[in-house]
Amino acid sequence: MQQAAGRSRPVPSLRRSQSRLTADSYCIHRIIEDPEWSLAAVPQLTELCLQHIVHNFTQNPILDRLLPEHQRKVLDRLPTALPLAVTANLVSDEDYWKRCCTERWQVLELIPLCKDYVRKLEVDQFLPPLKVDPEEEADDISDSESDLGLGEVPVHHYDLGALVTALPYLEELHLTYGVKDCGMNFEWNLFKFTYQDCCNLAGAVKKCHKLKVFKLTRSNVDDDKTKLLVRSLLDHPALVELNLSHNLIGDTGAQAVGKLINRSKLETLDLCNNKIHQAGAQALAQALAQNCILTSLNLRLNYLGDEGGEAMGRALLANATLKSIHLGSNMLSEPSAVLLSQVLAQNATLTSINLSCNHIGPDGGKQLLEGLAGNKTLTEFDLRLAEVGQENEFLIGQMLWANRHAARLAPQPQPPAEPL
Template structure:
């Protein structure tokens, strides 16, 4: 009789269909050994994608930084590390976001004389091609060692001051900034976040050495377009040093020194800078600038052909300063936005700006909020606006004006804004070829 023999597998679930292709086995091997042998660039595009999708985000940056360019990998790195990831702030690049925020994190927690400087220096070759903006919101001072005996509690006050100065120097950015060829924006705040019960005023010192190092670094950063140094107790001497190093900078377009301790002498240095730079935006909000400083800024404004926005909110320029700025605007043709809120301005300033509104054709936004322009000042502004067609924003909140005058001014400004809107709609749109 005919005999048939059946062969059964030891594993009932085994099937020939589940055997991986040789290509798949090779890709698995490449992923497993990627740290030792990163051969990503030698693979076909479709194989590169499969490898990158499986790479762990824990791989050293020395391996992935200059080899892995796929955005999906860096997206995973960002999302695993930070809860909030707004890619639009980084030019739509996840890789740029990762390296900028990674570098910022290292700098914000760098402790001079304690943290190994190689943490920063070794990162430079890996990130220099991707970093375009740095936003550092704190600088930690060195750890202060107790150098006094316990019994010596009554030390000389001058010695304490000298020690405080020595122990508050921060990380020197010069080597880093000059090694980042694509750096365009630098936002700095010299202080400590969340110090809690360990609060000391010395934690918020921007020392002379800090200023000297920073000024030299910014001067050598030739592609820098935006420089912000805020909430750092910057004084007049430091402002002079910074302004001197920013003279004739080839690219700088925006300077923000808001929330500092700048007075008239510092403002005078910035006035000179306006006439020796390509600055388009200047923010000096919440400083201590009075009329002499404002007069110097007005002179720089009169000589500038590039400045489009100036913010002097929360200073004390008073009428002498306000009138000087107004007279500068009779000849200036570049400024579009001016903020003079909370500057103790009154009717004389409004009288000068009545002429400005009648003659100037470049200003589109003016802020006089929280001043004391008064009834007469309001009428001056209304008279100047009679034939003005360019001002589309005029903030007069808390300016102590008559309600009727305020309403009439609002009507004129609204009509200007509506005319601009309709004009933009009537302009023919150019279709891309």
């Protein structure tokens, strides 16, 4: 009985412990349910550090030492009023400079300050003014009608005339009419280079007398717009490079460009990825045969065919200035290779030819190999996916290597000595 009683003595102590545990649990439970407490009110240490970097960016601009995801957060928070001496050579993010333009500067107001220093203007997207008709907006237009563009009214883009003509020393103009990352806000009007757009641009370019490089790419430029642009560029006093790649230029547009070749100082012409067929190729070839200035011609991703390829070959037999020509992906085959082999045997100025992604074939490869036998100037000859055969491709590669090696060993022309 005594032992039993002795064992029963700790019971009050156990009860007291359970009571304290219950009380503690109750207190913790009350803290969690406190409506004034929130985990969101406690910022992460990383966020505090980024805020400090943004607030002290002028004194300590450490953007290049941050991780990419942290750089993005800092750039999104940087104030647009920061001194240009701090941001100009450090921040290359387009979104930041776009915020600066919209919040801080008016472009036309800056022109008087910088017009003597601007040599290049590059615009990779145009945002047209969107005019919403409340009545049309209320109509329930089906997706199929929207895709067909029914009821769409052409929307003209920003007229560059006032901007471009106010830059007297502009030498390069790179343009793409369209919108990047439009997402669910896609509309065909955003990507239409209208005839009025073309008229405005042609008038502006014609007044840029010092313009050397003009690039208008991925802008749905068709034949009519090409002819309008060409008329503004005829007899241009300074233009040496024209890039109209990735557009909708067909034979009529190519014929207009052919006239431009011999009425300008063009040295580089890029018509890659258009819709030029035989007739357009023949017009370009006729101009090329008479030209003595053009050094680079890119006709990749067109539809020349063998008749167009042969026309280009005959032009190269007469031309003595072109150094590089790209005829890749033009549905060329053995007949074109036969004529180009004659070009290789006679032409002494071409250094680079690209016939990749054509159906030249093994016999055409042999013709090219024979023509290259006496050629000492060609150093690049791209025949990838041209099906010329491994042996022909290997032997042509050996000849090109020999030409490159000889070119490296040849003495370089020295500039004329300055008069004393």
